[in-house]
Amino acid sequence: MSMTISDNMETVYQKPATLTETPMHYCPGCGHGVVHRVLMEVIEEMGIAEQTIGVAPVGCSVFAYHYMNVDMQAAPHGRASAVATGVRRVLPEKYVYSYQGDGDLAAIGTGETIHTVNRGENILMVFVNNGIYGMTGGQMAPTSLCGMVTSTSPYGRDEHVMGHPLKITEMIAQLPGAYYVARHAVHTPTAVRKLKKAFKTSFEMQKQKKGTCFIEVVSNCPSGWKMTPVEANDWMEKNMFPYYPLGDIKVPATMK
């Protein structure tokens, strides 16, 4: 469908050029599309698209490189931050970000996550936490809440058997290499604006080679949670946010 916009109309909002024309495969109501957009808006607005290399994970956002219009690499499951390390070390003046989900970053990639931050790699690590394995059909994630029903915890997550939901963001914030650590969401316009600011701050700090910036986005999974998008956001606010509270976790003195 084509649409003609008359000459006297002003464009006030449009898709950033840093997103491709490819329709996203995400389920209705999923937060990934918004996180993608916010990240790519920041890259466009900062004018750094030509200096930016992204690393995509395995999981729901495995096709991120189809949507993000920058040079990208697709990492093996859990290894995005190691791949990003390789990129950033040989291109020390470029901007590098990794984009991972909870299974990728906080289960199979825990070792890479911790050591990447511990080295203070000058990258932005984007961590989208929706407490479930969406791509594989709704299995328990390291961040699934206690009592949460998933296809591999059909009677609810029993923390005595299956372990506790992992607050990996608080964990890595303890490391000296972590420079800026914050937890955000994309369920309201206000939350989106805050996330955008956090991404922008992260890239600014990356330019100054301050260390690892780590931004968690608590998100939803209407399909995996078996809820409507509205129900999912409501459930997220009531259940995910108390355990994974939003806000800054570690901020440099210059920002305080």
Place this chain on the structure above:
Amino acid sequence: MSEIQHDETPKLMKGNEALAEASLRAGLQAYFGYPITPQSEILEYLAEKAPEHTEVVVLQAESEIAAINMVYGASGAGARVMTTSSSPGISLMQEGISYMAASELPCVIANVQRGGPGLGTIQPAQGDYFQATKGGGHGDYHMIVLAPSSVQEMADFVFDGFRLAEEYRMPAMILADGALGQMMEKVYLPKAGTLPKKETPWATVGKTASRERNYITSLHIESEKMETVNLHLQDTYRKLKQEVRCELTNTADADIFLVAFGLSARICNKVMDIARAKGINVGVIRPITLYPFPYDIIASFAGPAKMFLTVEMNAGQMVEDVRLAVNGKSPVYFKGRMGGMIPTPEEIMLEVEAMSEKQQNLNQSAGYL
């Protein structure tokens, strides 16, 4: 193959150190590794030399898994990159190697083998032949596999490895062993600045306005597309056959062929001398590229009056390829030691003498003599 230019004056070096120094002279841009015996000297050497080579990234990773994925990232960003390890560590890298092969990313990986399976032993072995040449990781892929048999080749094959890896856009493995890594020998090091680097227009270095974005992936969800990718890889492997290399010693008049790679081939050369002094015409076939394997060269020596003995430091791995090459035209025997034990010339000689006696009897009864 292209000729490597060497220093005029030799040095006395350990195999691991010669490999490390050669990598710097080959224009290495990044090294990611993790300590494991018997190859830790490579990381140690590069770490020590790092201040003289500030343009080279040298990073000790938290694991071999992280190391190979750093190699993936750096190679995808267009850098000349290497990692090294020994058998158990190479096992950990298999996932990343499969991804790199699928994504057509060049790199050099050295495996200074030790005895296995499991944690095994730190003594030299050749038990990773199957893993190196037949895949190792998942899916239909291959690496270029170069098997050095001297400290000189530990150095030279870094140059050959990078050249071939970049030409064919695939990982190249140097399949050495603990003895080659640890022993000291005279080596004429390759000259620095003599290995040109191919352009990497596919690399992720930042999308410019003049081109579409580059992305590196091995995911092709449509099976038709995935098959196309596979067909392309297989096409590359077919082209790679022109790079096959094999050293032939005294094969023209040989009745018995010893087939061995790496350290085993050195021992076989000794056996050949002993056998020839006793009047047994032994020749040595040393595959240098284990992938692509010199099937045609070996096949050209097969015939009813000939015999083959494959000697390996494993339970019999390359012998399967020798049998494929010989294709029933000659008997193929095997002598191997495992678990870090190195076969002696004397015990191989016992096999050769037994074969020779059998050959005399067979040839007499068949009328060949």
